[in-house]
Amino acid sequence: MKEENKKHKQIKLSLETDNNVEEYVNFAITTHSPAEFVIDFFRILPGLSKAKVKSRIIMSPVHLKTLVKALQDNISKYEDKFGEIVVKSDGNSPKFNLPDDVLPN
Numbered sequence: 001m002k003e004e005n006k007k008h009k010q011i012k013l014s015l016e017t018d019n020n021v022e023e024y025v026n027f028a029i030t031t032h033s034p035a036e037f038v039i040d041f042f043r044i045l046p047g048l049s050k051a052k053v054k055s056r057i058i059m060s061p062v063h064l065k066t067l068v069k070a071l072q073d074n075i076s077k078y079e080d081k082f083g084e085i086v087v088k089s090d091g092n093s094p095k096f097n098l099p100d101d102v103l104p105n
Helices: 061-082
Strands: 026-034 037-042 053-059
Touching: 053 061
Parallel strands: none
Antiparallel strands: 026 037, 037 053
């Protein structure tokens, strides 16, 4: 193989700020099939009994696992700088009663 074919090509990434691509979410549901993972992101507001999917991400298992590793790395760096992220397990966190038919697995 030629040396120039072995080099990685750089991809320039950009964020379209004029299309409102950012979305605040505070709840996610993950499901999967043999071929893909689906992550639905929601914003749940106090006092409302409905929430619409704000964004749906569909990824292959390999890409999802790569994302998980990147998230773990970022969480570690965040906690090194700002301290441990505490996830409450004291029973005081909100409970959501989701219908069984919306979750395929």
